[in-house]
Amino acid sequence: MNEPLVLLIIGIIALLILVLVFYPHKGILAIWKKSNYASKKVLIEDALKYLYNCEYNNTTCSLNGIAGNLSVSADDATDIISRLESMGLVSAKKDELSLTSDGRSYALRIIRVHRLWEKYLADETSVTEHEWHQKAEELEHTLTPEQADQLAAQIGNPVFDPHGDPIPSASGDLPIKKGRLLNEMKAGEFANIIHVEDEPNAIYSQILAQGLYPGMQIRMMEVSDKRIKFIANGEECILSPLIAKNITVGVLKFEKQIEGKFKTLSSLKIGEEGTILGIAKALRGQQRRRLMDLGIVPGTKIEAELESLTGDPVAYRVRGTTVALRKQQTEKIYLTNDEKNSYE
Amino acid sequence: MNDNIKRESILAVANNLRWEVGDNLHDTLMESIYENATSIASKVVLYPDKKPAFSLDRTLDKILTSKYLGFPIMFLILAVVFWLTIQGANIPSGLIANLLVDTLHPALKNMANSIGFPWWLSGVLIDGAYLSMAWVISVMLPPMAIFFPIYTLLEDFGYLPRVAFNMDPLYKKVGAHGRQALTMAMGFGCNAAGVVATRVIDSPRERLIAIITNNFSLCNGRWPTQILIATIFIGGAAPAYLAGIVSAAAVVFIAVLGIVFSLLVSWGLSRTLLKGEASAFSLELPPYRPPRILQTLYTSLISRTIFVLWRAIVFAVPAGMVIWLVANINIDGVSVANHFINWSNPFAFIFGLNGIILLAYIIAIPANEIVIPTVLMLTVAKLGMMSVGAGSGVMFELDSVTDTAAILQAGGWTLLTGINLMLFSLLHNPCSTTIFTIYKETKSVKWTVISTLLPIAMGFTITFFVTQIWRLIF
Numbered sequence: 001m002n003e004p005l006v007l008l009i010i011g012i013i014a015l016l017i018l019v020l021v022f023y024p025h026k027g028i029l030a031i032w033k034k035s036n037y038a039s040k041k042v043l044i045e046d047a048l049k050y051l052y053n054c055e056y057n058n059t060t061c062s063l064n065g066i067a068g069n070l071s072v073s074a075d076d077a078t079d080i081i082s083r084l085e086s087m088g089l090v091s092a093k094k095d096e097l098s099l100t101s102d103g104r105s106y107a108l109r110i111i112r113v114h115r116l117w118e119k120y121l122a123d124e125t126s127v128t129e130h131e132w133h134q135k136a137e138e139l140e141h142t143l144t145p146e147q148a149d150q151l152a153a154q155i156g157n158p159v160f161d162p163h164g165d166p167i168p169s170a171s172g173d174l175p176i177k178k179g180r181l182l183n184e185m186k187a188g189e190f191a192n193i194i195h196v197e198d199e200p201n202a203i204y205s206q207i208l209a210q211g212l213y214p215g216m217q218i219r220m221m222e223v224s225d226k227r228i229k230f231i232a233n234g235e236e237c238i239l240s241p242l243i244a245k246n247i248t249v250g251v252l253k254f255e256k257q258i259e260g261k262f263k264t265l266s267s268l269k270i271g272e273e274g275t276i277l278g279i280a281k282a283l284r285g286q287q288r289r290r291l292m293d294l295g296i297v298p299g300t301k302i303e304a305e306l307e308s309l310t311g312d313p314v315a316y317r318v319r320g321t322t323v324a325l326r327k328q329q330t331e332k333i334y335l336t337n338d339e340k341n342s343y344e
Numbered sequence: 345m346n347d348n349i350k351r352e353s354i355l356a357v358a359n360n361l362r363w364e365v366g367d368n369l370h371d372t373l374m375e376s377i378y379e380n381a382t383s384i385a386s387k388v389v390l391y392p393d394k395k396p397a398f399s400l401d402r403t404l405d406k407i408l409t410s411k412y413l414g415f416p417i418m419f420l421i422l423a424v425v426f427w428l429t430i431q432g433a434n435i436p437s438g439l440i441a442n443l444l445v446d447t448l449h450p451a452l453k454n455m456a457n458s459i460g461f462p463w464w465l466s467g468v469l470i471d472g473a474y475l476s477m478a479w480v481i482s483v484m485l486p487p488m489a490i491f492f493p494i495y496t497l498l499e500d501f502g503y504l505p506r507v508a509f510n511m512d513p514l515y516k517k518v519g520a521h522g523r524q525a526l527t528m529a530m531g532f533g534c535n536a537a538g539v540v541a542t543r544v545i546d547s548p549r550e551r552l553i554a555i556i557t558n559n560f561s562l563c564n565g566r567w568p569t570q571i572l573i574a575t576i577f578i579g580g581a582a583p584a585y586l587a588g589i590v591s592a593a594a595v596v597f598i599a600v601l602g603i604v605f606s607l608l609v610s611w612g613l614s615r616t617l618l619k620g621e622a623s624a625f626s627l628e629l630p631p632y633r634p635p636r637i638l639q640t641l642y643t644s645l646i647s648r649t650i651f652v653l654w655r656a657i658v659f660a661v662p663a664g665m666v667i668w669l670v671a672n673i674n675i676d677g678v679s680v681a682n683h684f685i686n687w688s689n690p691f692a693f694i695f696g697l698n699g700i701i702l703l704a705y706i707i708a709i710p711a712n713e714i715v716i717p718t719v720l721m722l723t724v725a726k727l728g729m730m731s732v733g734a735g736s737g738v739m740f741e742l743d744s745v746t747d748t749a750a751i752l753q754a755g756g757w758t759l760l761t762g763i764n765l766m767l768f769s770l771l772h773n774p775c776s777t778t779i780f781t782i783y784k785e786t787k788s789v790k791w792t793v794i795s796t797l798l799p800i801a802m803g804f805t806i807t808f809f810v811t812q813i814w815r816l817i818f
Contacts, residue, residue, distance in 0.1 A: 005816060008816065011812065126620055166363060175363035285624075286547075286622050287623070290626050291626070306405050306409060306629070309415075309510065313512050313625075315627075321630075323626055323628050325626060325627075326512075326625050
């Protein structure tokens, strides 16, 4: 038993097994958790949500659509629908499925919890934007309405989720859908991104890869059937119309239109001074509050004072104190432009 | 009734307005408050010309964070602080030990005997509780009373934030905060104090990382163990003229290994367990100012030294009783300690340790300082060496390294045991004072359990593989 070689092999095998079980996302434990998650209740609630979204977007909803959305077979989808019908949540006339008022308020409750979770994950945790939706999908089925209200109160009763979707109020109210699609803008127009569709994942990842998020200022440059070219917060972006359709733009209140190029705090060289224009929406929650607490708000003078060995972090002098900030933050803090150059 | 309808309609309008104004409202409000405040302040506040002091700050900053001087200055200061602590603590430590252990302990014992205490009562109270408390005070107090004030003075002067600034690029790579360099340095003094020091990290995720990894800083209580074992086993294996250098290098290697582990574990934690915790970076660089020496001495003595010492004593007293009891309670004519040692020996053998070491690490959990005295006591009791030591259940240490080596070698220790003990001393659960402090600071059983079990799991894994590979080769 005490043969070192035997023990060594046993030890290595034990380590491998541990890795196999606990490996994030791909380990046995993670897979087991995933497979456990699609219970009957979850499927029913997801179907209701899908039906509600069809209604909200004024599209018709088919059985196949449900099956595809929930990734179940058509037979299972039929099963779910007949269950929903017997519960009085859905009415099926001919081929058309529609929600009853009970079904609608049930769906709104789930959507409320889903969007509250997304907001919570975005503001109060470091979960990345790739995972907000998926995590909220798992969490949305676990809260009672009372707990949802508590969660809402804890994060300041938000009205929009981080994708720009309105969060239904506790009584189930939602505003009328606003804005227009990105590809409906005309060249030269200003607008802000107010909504980014988070499904399907393949399109959402492309939007994320371009660094686009709600709150960004858009200046349209070129719209054609082949491509949509625009400036988003000073960066040039090109999207295909298929993807642009998943972005909604509108006019935000209290927004200053910026003609020229966006200048970032990270572009300041040591000894240079600038004036803060604002903090990008991509810095949220605690990070944003901390920066604002330090006095990094529009109009504040800021000077780059000291560089660390690798050039990151850099210490800035702001309101009489010296604060070191990392590049990932200073890239998202904008400065006013002294020279008024525009893109034309 | 009419009022009610009115109220409802006003509320409905207000709710609709919330959709209209959107998410920007709070930010805009705050910005306009700042804007107003700035415009008022610029009209009514006068700034006396402070340029000279300010530029002195800049010059100092340029030197202390410069490319070529920044790190050498930092390592130099660190080395001086450690040298002062270790050298400076020797004399007072000896004095206190002389008073509390060598003089007061026998005196108390005699007094108890003359009053007519039964042997077991004086054993539990004086050999157990009192002696372990005395031990903890004499080994712990002097280094802490030197290290903490120096640390606080550097902090007060404004140098430590610059260290954090210099080190931040490295810590950023592993997903941590530059200030973790400071809490880690504090951990070299005492892990419990290091855990408390993580309060300076204001970002929740980075703070948890710093708390969990603080135990990888080889604390004050573990240095003497490392030095003793390295001198006996590693120095002993080298040729005589190299013994000193080799054993010193071994200790430094263990300390550096601890730093490497703390960085690796930080990296792992920030990508797995702590991935989702909130994070917000900012690092203030306050102006330099002459340290207030008296105030610093007072606060560092009260807030750090006494605080840590008190917690250590509170845990050391009951542990001392347990240590005495396991060595003196007999079942079937064999002490509880020996039962455990015999039972755990085969298990410990797999990890290249022995049952005595395991038992010592369990019952000496209040303070790493008493691990070696406990090991010696248990070894002597196990072997029945009546000529050394002070009796069953009484911890002791020997002045002579050669005599200590003789006891350990009689207990079956080899070079491998020595190496594994050094590794295990670095990688095992934090002492109970630290565990309790972690709980106090995080208010979470989950993180406390993780910070306790993670290092010990690593310790067993590493000693296991070292042992098997060693036995294959030699």
